[in-house]
Amino acid sequence: MPKVSMSVNGKQVSGNVEARTLLVDFLRNELRMTGTHVGCDTSQCGACVVHVNGKAIKSCTTLAVACDGANVTTIEGLANGQDLHPMQAAFRQHHGLQCGFCTPGMIMAAVDMVNRLGFDLSEETIRHELEGNICRCTGYHNIVKAIKAGAAAMGGLKVAAE
Amino acid sequence: MYAFDYHRPASLRQANNLVAKNGDAKILAGGQTLLPTMKMRLASPSALIDLGALKELSGIEHKGRNLVIGAMTTHAEVAGSALVRELVPGLAGLAGGIGDPHVRHKGTIGGSVANNDPAADYPAGLLALGATIVTSKRKLAAADFFTGLFSTALDEGEIITRIIIPVGAKFAYAKFRNPASRYAMVGVAVAKRGAKVAVAVTGAGADGVFRWAEAEAALAKRFNAKALEGVANPAPKGLNGDIHASAEYRSHLIGVMTKRAVTAASGK
Ligand SMILES: Cc1cc2nc3c(=O)[nH]c(=O)nc-3n(C[C@H](O)[C@H](O)[C@H](O)COP(=O)(O)OP(=O)(O)OC[C@H]3O[C@@H](n4cnc5c(N)ncnc54)[C@H](O)[C@@H]3O)c2cc1C
Ligand code: FES
Ligand code: FES
Numbered sequence: 001m002p003k004v005s006m007s008v009n010g011k012q013v014s015g016n017v018e019a020r021t022l023l024v025d026f027l028r029n030e031l032r033m034t035g036t037h038v039g040c041d042t043s044q045c046g047a048c049v050v051h052v053n054g055k056a057i058k059s060c061t062t063l064a065v066a067c068d069g070a071n072v073t074t075i076e077g078l079a080n081g082q083d084l085h086p087m088q089a090a091f092r093q094h095h096g097l098q099c100g101f102c103t104p105g106m107i108m109a110a111v112d113m114v115n116r117l118g119f120d121l122s123e124e125t126i127r128h129e130l131e132g133n134i135c136r137c138t139g140y141h142n143i144v145k146a147i148k149a150g151a152a153a154m155g156g157l158k159v160a161a162e
Numbered sequence: 163m164y165a166f167d168y169h170r171p172a173s174l175r176q177a178n179n180l181v182a183k184n185g186d187a188k189i190l191a192g193g194q195t196l197l198p199t200m201k202m203r204l205a206s207p208s209a210l211i212d213l214g215a216l217k218e219l220s221g222i223e224h225k226g227r228n229l230v231i232g233a234m235t236t237h238a239e240v241a242g243s244a245l246v247r248e249l250v251p252g253l254a255g256l257a258g259g260i261g262d263p264h265v266r267h268k269g270t271i272g273g274s275v276a277n278n279d280p281a282a283d284y285p286a287g288l289l290a291l292g293a294t295i296v297t298s299k300r301k302l303a304a305a306d307f308f309t310g311l312f313s314t315a316l317d318e319g320e321i322i323t324r325i326i327i328p329v330g331a332k333f334a335y336a337k338f339r340n341p342a343s344r345y346a347m348v349g350v351a352v353a354k355r356g357a358k359v360a361v362a363v364t365g366a367g368a369d370g371v372f373r374w375a376e377a378e379a380a381l382a383k384r385f386n387a388k389a390l391e392g393v394a395n396p397a398p399k400g401l402n403g404d405i406h407a408s409a410e411y412r413s414h415l416i417g418v419m420t421k422r423a424v425t426a427a428s429g430k
Contacts, residue, residue: 002168019168019210022197043198044343046264055238055267061197062268065168066190066212112263131344132262 004068008033009077017064024048026064027074035075035104039134046133049105049112050074056112058132075104078111087111087150096146098137109133110147111154119155121148163200167209174218174323177211178298181319184209189321191234191273194265219272219323222246229253229329233272233322238263240271252333252427256287256351259337261344272322275307278314278370280402281345285371286364287335290351294326301326311370331355332385334426336419338365340406347407348415350374352423354385361420366401366412377420385428387421 005014008031015030027033027050039047041060048060051073078085084092087110097103113121113129121129126144135143167184171177181187188207190196191214199205213219213234220234222243229249231240240246241258260266260274260283274284275295288295288304295307298321307315316322337349346365353360359381361374374396380389395417398409407415 018165020163020165020200041201043194043265046262049264056264057267058264061194063168063190063193063197063210063212066170066193066214068170109263116263129263132264 002065004065006067006070006072008072009074019063019065021064022060023050023052023062023064023067023072024059027059027072033074033076037101037104039101039105044134045102046105046109047102049108049133051108051112054115056109073108075108078107085111086153086156087114087147090150090153091143091146094142094146094149096138096143102133102135102137106130106133106135106143106147110150113147114151114154119151121151123148163197164203164206166207168212169209170212170215172215174216174298174321177213177216177321178319180209180211181321184211187211187319189213189276191270191276192236192268194261194269195273195277195279213272213321220270224249224329227328227330229327231271231325231327233275233324234270235272237261237266237269237271237274241266249329250291250327250331250333252335252351253287253291253327256283256335256337259283259335259339271325275325276314276316276322278308278310278312279345280311280367280370281340281343281347281349281365283335283337283346283349283364286346286349286351286362287333288325288327289362289371289373290335290353290360291327291331291333292353292355292360293328295322296324296326297322305373308371313370328355332427332429334423336422336426338415338419348412348419350416350419350423352381352420352427354381354427357382359385361423363396363416363420366396366416368400368402374416374420381424385424387424390417390421390424393417 001016037047039045043061187209190210190212220232223230237257237260246254293304295302332354335351349364351362361377395413398413401409403409
């Protein structure tokens, strides 16, 4: 079986996997990091979104072996100890979730959105950018609000840190 | 997914050797079509040859009168490229409208072209622009490359290396998306180069992407949306009808999308 090594949330990990092992299965089954969810397994829903080398991708549509040497960030890698990441805090504050199943993917997509498009996101941009993330519960309204607030909070933190 | 061997060649030469040695291997690019297909067991190659490490196959260059795009260049890279936005802005728009952000981070122009999905966006864009597909063996005009539903002129084991797109056309792509899949229900690409006009339609043809000659003739005389008013839409008979849209509705959409593309291409 091929060996893969990658950095996950800043920690070097490795394992022997079958070539057909998906990144999401490596994360969940081998590393026991179950924050990343599988909603559809058919590349539609975005529950499995993680960042690979800084970009949001669907981990159910990516082979673990193809991520050898990559930097992977999952939902578990966002919080700083007990302090939630500003995007996580915004989802909590604005009720951006109900059952929470889609939330890890939503938050990883939202952070990617901020990384690419900045801290000041319009409602229209957010809705358009969420095309790859499906939520069965909320009707999206509060997710959009949460992302707008979370993006602004990420900007504020950055300014404060400078 | 059935088990397979995985190879990640470090050079195009290695990739070609691996393809030659592994009869029913498949090339893996972004995996956004191939992996879902393998999960559904609609494909079960004995080996995957991942082009992901081949830096030589990705990137965008302006060479003479052409834009040259490496086969492994992602949709997000094409959409965000300053060069593409300046030289063929309609192509950046086309790439930016494929799927969703996560799919665009992985999916590649080479993979999209090789797959030739009848509802994919690039085939229409590249056909209208008169692009050339360069492979490990030869160069093919887009018109000779796309041969039907999910089929192309590629031989077994032939690898697409880059796409050459002549710059200088007035070009736009207008897409009516399927709201669930985001593929084109109907997509129309229009390019005007000198006196010549090309109109290419995706999402609708029973045989995949096709050129709409009647619209081209009318637009060559007068390049604006009004010129299409007397032109009958392509007959539903040669069009695809399914649960998403009937052939009649697709026929109607072709007329509407062509007008939108012409208006966008003429900058009005
Ligand atoms: C949710 C979702 C939405 C999508 N929406 C759209 C859309 O709106 N419009 C659209 O056009 N597409 C859409 N796609 C498809 C997407 O654009 C794919 O990225 C693309 O069709 C295939 O590219 P890939 O790089 O992922 O190729 P892969 O999946 O890796 O490969 C596809 C096929 O091409 C072959 N291949 C790949 N690269 C080469 C090469 N260099 N030379 C020879 N053969 C090669 C492979 O062997 C395979 O048969 C969508 C996909 C998903 C999952
Ligand atoms: S589980 Fe990956 S997109 Fe739904
Ligand atoms: S909160 Fe239940 S799926 Fe989004």
